[in-house]
Amino acid sequence: MSQQVLDLVVALRTLAEHGVIDAYGHATVRSESNPQRYLMARNLAPELVNEEDILEFDLDSNAIDAKGHAVYQERFIHGEIYKARPDVMAIVHNHSPSVVPFACTGHEMRPIFHMSAFVGLGVPSWDIRDAQQGTDMLVRTPYLGEHLAKGLGKHPAVLMRGHGSTVVGENLQRAVGRAIYLEMNARMQFQATLLAGPSGRIVFMDDAEVAANVSWQNYERSWNLWKTRALAKLELEKN
Amino acid sequence: MSQQVLDLVVALRTLAEHGVIDAYGHATVRSESNPQRYLMARNLAPELVNEEDILEFDLDSNAIDAKGHAVYQERFIHGEIYKARPDVMAIVHNHSPSVVPFACTGHEMRPIFHMSAFVGLGVPSWDIRDAQQGTDMLVRTPYLGEHLAKGLGKHPAVLMRGHGSTVVGENLQRAVGRAIYLEMNARMQFQATLLAGPSGRIVFMDDAEVAANVSWQNYERSWNLWKTRALAKLELEKN
Amino acid sequence: MSQQVLDLVVALRTLAEHGVIDAYGHATVRSESNPQRYLMARNLAPELVNEEDILEFDLDSNAIDAKGHAVYQERFIHGEIYKARPDVMAIVHNHSPSVVPFACTGHEMRPIFHMSAFVGLGVPSWDIRDAQQGTDMLVRTPYLGEHLAKGLGKHPAVLMRGHGSTVVGENLQRAVGRAIYLEMNARMQFQATLLAGPSGRIVFMDDAEVAANVSWQNYERSWNLWKTRALAKLELEKN
Amino acid sequence: MSQQVLDLVVALRTLAEHGVIDAYGHATVRSESNPQRYLMARNLAPELVNEEDILEFDLDSNAIDAKGHAVYQERFIHGEIYKARPDVMAIVHNHSPSVVPFACTGHEMRPIFHMSAFVGLGVPSWDIRDAQQGTDMLVRTPYLGEHLAKGLGKHPAVLMRGHGSTVVGENLQRAVGRAIYLEMNARMQFQATLLAGPSGRIVFMDDAEVAANVSWQNYERSWNLWKTRALAKLELEKN
Numbered sequence: 001m002s003q004q005v006l007d008l009v010v011a012l013r014t015l016a017e018h019g020v021i022d023a024y025g026h027a028t029v030r031s032e033s034n035p036q037r038y039l040m041a042r043n044l045a046p047e048l049v050n051e052e053d054i055l056e057f058d059l060d061s062n063a064i065d066a067k068g069h070a071v072y073q074e075r076f077i078h079g080e081i082y083k084a085r086p087d088v089m090a091i092v093h094n095h096s097p098s099v100v101p102f103a104c105t106g107h108e109m110r111p112i113f114h115m116s117a118f119v120g121l122g123v124p125s126w127d128i129r130d131a132q133q134g135t136d137m138l139v140r141t142p143y144l145g146e147h148l149a150k151g152l153g154k155h156p157a158v159l160m161r162g163h164g165s166t167v168v169g170e171n172l173q174r175a176v177g178r179a180i181y182l183e184m185n186a187r188m189q190f191q192a193t194l195l196a197g198p199s200g201r202i203v204f205m206d207d208a209e210v211a212a213n214v215s216w217q218n219y220e221r222s223w224n225l226w227k228t229r230a231l232a233k234l235e236l237e238k239n
Numbered sequence: 240m241s242q243q244v245l246d247l248v249v250a251l252r253t254l255a256e257h258g259v260i261d262a263y264g265h266a267t268v269r270s271e272s273n274p275q276r277y278l279m280a281r282n283l284a285p286e287l288v289n290e291e292d293i294l295e296f297d298l299d300s301n302a303i304d305a306k307g308h309a310v311y312q313e314r315f316i317h318g319e320i321y322k323a324r325p326d327v328m329a330i331v332h333n334h335s336p337s338v339v340p341f342a343c344t345g346h347e348m349r350p351i352f353h354m355s356a357f358v359g360l361g362v363p364s365w366d367i368r369d370a371q372q373g374t375d376m377l378v379r380t381p382y383l384g385e386h387l388a389k390g391l392g393k394h395p396a397v398l399m400r401g402h403g404s405t406v407v408g409e410n411l412q413r414a415v416g417r418a419i420y421l422e423m424n425a426r427m428q429f430q431a432t433l434l435a436g437p438s439g440r441i442v443f444m445d446d447a448e449v450a451a452n453v454s455w456q457n458y459e460r461s462w463n464l465w466k467t468r469a470l471a472k473l474e475l476e477k478n
Numbered sequence: 479m480s481q482q483v484l485d486l487v488v489a490l491r492t493l494a495e496h497g498v499i500d501a502y503g504h505a506t507v508r509s510e511s512n513p514q515r516y517l518m519a520r521n522l523a524p525e526l527v528n529e530e531d532i533l534e535f536d537l538d539s540n541a542i543d544a545k546g547h548a549v550y551q552e553r554f555i556h557g558e559i560y561k562a563r564p565d566v567m568a569i570v571h572n573h574s575p576s577v578v579p580f581a582c583t584g585h586e587m588r589p590i591f592h593m594s595a596f597v598g599l600g601v602p603s604w605d606i607r608d609a610q611q612g613t614d615m616l617v618r619t620p621y622l623g624e625h626l627a628k629g630l631g632k633h634p635a636v637l638m639r640g641h642g643s644t645v646v647g648e649n650l651q652r653a654v655g656r657a658i659y660l661e662m663n664a665r666m667q668f669q670a671t672l673l674a675g676p677s678g679r680i681v682f683m684d685d686a687e688v689a690a691n692v693s694w695q696n697y698e699r700s701w702n703l704w705k706t707r708a709l710a711k712l713e714l715e716k717n
Numbered sequence: 718m719s720q721q722v723l724d725l726v727v728a729l730r731t732l733a734e735h736g737v738i739d740a741y742g743h744a745t746v747r748s749e750s751n752p753q754r755y756l757m758a759r760n761l762a763p764e765l766v767n768e769e770d771i772l773e774f775d776l777d778s779n780a781i782d783a784k785g786h787a788v789y790q791e792r793f794i795h796g797e798i799y800k801a802r803p804d805v806m807a808i809v810h811n812h813s814p815s816v817v818p819f820a821c822t823g824h825e826m827r828p829i830f831h832m833s834a835f836v837g838l839g840v841p842s843w844d845i846r847d848a849q850q851g852t853d854m855l856v857r858t859p860y861l862g863e864h865l866a867k868g869l870g871k872h873p874a875v876l877m878r879g880h881g882s883t884v885v886g887e888n889l890q891r892a893v894g895r896a897i898y899l900e901m902n903a904r905m906q907f908q909a910t911l912l913a914g915p916s917g918r919i920v921f922m923d924d925a926e927v928a929a930n931v932s933w934q935n936y937e938r939s940w941n942l943w944k945t946r947a948l949a950k951l952e953l954e955k956n
Contacts, residue, residue, distance in 0.1 A: 023458075023460045023461035023463075024460065044463070045461070095354065105434045105435045112817065113879060115741070117854070129448075134451055136455070136456075138353070162351065190430055190433075194907075195822045195910060201822065202821050202822055203879070206851075209851060213854060216853070219740075221760065221762050222739070262700035263700070336665060339591055341673070345679065373686030373689075376687055401682070401687070433672060501941075522938070525942065526942060526945060575904060578830055579909035582829060583909050584920075585912050607923075611925060612925035612926060613929055614926065614929035615834070640831055640922050
């Protein structure tokens with residue numbers, strides 16, 4: 001479990017450094033030793049998380065041993081998606097700022113940039129009101145988590161109206177890279193939309209290009225950079 | 240008083256780090272030992288403030304003991320709001336950049352993001368000209384402070400035309416969190432407005448969602464992060 | 479001269495830190511011992527300048543003693559404005575990014591924010607082509623400097639088409655503060671213009687408000703912050 | 718070769734620091750000892766590159782001695798441009814974010830700012846689909862590199878739809894400066910386009926101004942700053 005735990009800490013630090021996550025948002029990874037469990041930090045801002053803060057949860061999002069710590073209210077986002085999507089090994093829930101304006105305007109995200117080709121696999125929007133009226137917007141129950149997982153369907157990400165997004169991947173570095181480049185895609189698509197004006201003519205990646213890119217894109221070179229940086233920072237904090 | 244003083248220093252450092260406040264703007268807290276008094280820094284840029292720079296004021300905004308220091312001209316913002324609003328325990332006055340364009344265009348701020356749900360309680364706009372013509376825009380007198388407090392009314396924040404905003408809360412971390420997420424709401428609403436175009440169709444949080452969220456939102460996890468960071472920085476400065 | 483020299487170094491470091499100046503752009507101050515001379519760094523990026531890099535020039539922009547160093551090509555901006563404007567004691571020439579789009583679209587800068595009230599004294603646009611065709615855009619000659627000084631007239635700043643702006647003040651901290659808040663005004667006015675849409679309704683500061691604010695605004699609290707920061711950095715570099 | 722290698726490391730660090738390159742993108746320089754070869758880092762994020770990571774390639778983009786390291790897939794961008802353009806001594810391929818929205822909307826880049834005067838020499842757009850359907854958008858083959866080189870033609874830069882841009886220069890500092898100011902030009906032109914509105918009236922640099930500026934512009938003062946910064950950082954990393 002130890003390498004997975006360290007990688008999760010690296011992921012959290014990286015997402016915070018890129019402004020994809022502030023004090024809120026979380027990343028998790030499915031346990032490689034038991035696919036019916038996932039790893040998630042205790043209730044703590046991601047940039048403060050260390051290896052000892054990582055807990056294990058079952059897919060009903062019960063902590064196996066919370067060690068007396070509080071846990072995230074929205075852990076059901078993770079547990080219910082791991083149930084519904086056996087292919088998913090890692091999940092990032094976040095509030096990255098350029099993404100939020102898309103869901104609430106009904107503007108569809110499209111793949112404008114090869115680093116975010118996965119957007120071309122479809123990024124549906126989910127409105128919590130379709131599951132329950134008058135919530136505080138948080139996915140606080142198994143029911144809401146399950147409803148969100150249905151909204152996500154077979155796609156790599158789902159926008160959450162008035163809230164943010166949830167991004168998934170077949171491995172941790174893919175989920176992290178997708179979360180970072182979803183934000184970048186939103187910024188670029190926003191600018192392209194304004195440049196294009198009423199004509200709306202924007203050339204996005206086509207389906208064949210998307211398929212050719214997502215087949216292999218694991219953000220390897222990025223991950224190497226992010227891990228190098230995060231490990232250096234963890235080392236510094238220990239001294 | 241000492242924990243409150245330290246928390247106020249943390250608040251000021253945090254607001255500066257987030258770009259909500261530059262050399263100008265101020266945060267105050269109502270004294271927990273005497274509700275007829277409030278704590279405010281001497282006339283100094285917030286990111287330079289230390290515990291020894293915090294002074295006590297009565298609600299007419301007279302310093303109890305200025306210790307020979309200059310005080311902020313705009314302290315009446317704080318004193319007059321504390322008089323008018325017994326529920327308010329903390330106030331942040333700031334010039335965060337994305338908020339300013341809203342008041343001067345008559346564009347109403349709406350809650351686009353669950354972290355800024357409080358915007359849904361109403362954020363009125365105030366124009367100093369309605370109180371007095373030809374000012375330098377500063378709230379330099381008890382009369383102007385009282386007029387602003389009336390503009391704020393029962394709401395969590397008030398926009399100030401050509402100036403910035405004043406944000407209040409039932410505790411310090413709530414006021415700080417609201418100031419930070421008011422700026423974020425402005426950025427997101429600006430982008431959504433442009434994406435929506437002439438149709439103007441944006442789905443904001445509805446009243447029930449706002450009510451469910453503001454009832455408990457104290458930005459606890461953020462506050463823990465901000466305090467950890469600020470205390471580390473204060474420690475560094477001492478060495 | 480020594481305090482003036484140190485303040486000029488502080489000004490240059492501050493402008494670089496705020497992104498108002500990158501490797502290009504310069505700030506100067508009229509010598510307090512001889513009003514027919516001004517102080518300017520040798521040809522060096524502002525954030526690298528130290529006290530020993532400051533040279534003295536006459537108002538024809540000849541270095542009194544260049545100490546073998548290269549000097550800025552565009553020093554005539556400064557010399558010619560000091561000639562034409564005896565009230566001006568400091569000048570900042572810069573390429574701050576949000577300002578450039580205003581001059582080339584004929585969009586007039588207006589005072590949207592009390593920290594940039596000076597914009598209400600009028601910020602004309604100058605096009606180098608009106609002085610000379612086919613230049614490389616640089617103010618390389620006394621003639622071009624004089625022409626720009628005429629474009630500036632009695633105002634606190636002049637936009638330069640395809641280039642940037644030149645900002646003046648009755649003292650150094652005022653010129654630095656104006657350069658920083660001119661950039662901020664441009665960002666806010668850009669956003670307000672888009673929010674307002676075709677109606678174009680934006681409430682700017684009125685003339686009485688502008689007059690009341692510019693009479694005293696010397697960015698004192700900012701200057702204290704900037705100087706504290708810059709001196710700490712200079713100290714660090716020496717060790 | 719050693720000074721060229723160090724300068725290439727400085728270039729890579731500088732591009733990363735300016736956000737022109739993240740983990741992806743690359744800069745190369747033609748070998749000064751053999752014009753049939755170029756220098757490029759091994760497959761590594763630019764901000765991690767040190768002198769020992771620089772490899773030599775022939776113009777067919779074969780590594781002379783890869784020392785067991787993986788190499789960049791897109792090295793053909795560089796080899797094929799060096800073949801087609803004997804005048805080109807350095808190349809920067811990057812994904813700088815404000816540039817991407819231009820190519821996909823058919824919006825032509827124009828020289829809005831004297832630091833990016835080279836844009837006035839023409840910046841064509843290239844679509845990989847015109848060479849091959851269904852790619853993953855990467856220039857992975859000599860054929861695609863050659864096709865891109867034709868798209869570039871005699872110009873200083875070429876936009877790549879859904880991808881980024883490739884910028885060339887007669888020396889390394891010119892190519893780096895151009896990549897940084899191409900991003901700046903894109904930001905400024907985006908804002909000017911929105912300010913201008915449907916009228917579209919923007920005064921760009923004219924041809925004579927462009928010619929007068931590009932004749933000498935080598936970003937000397939910037940390069941001195943960038944090199945000073947990068948060498949200080951490299952020194953720090955060694956200790």
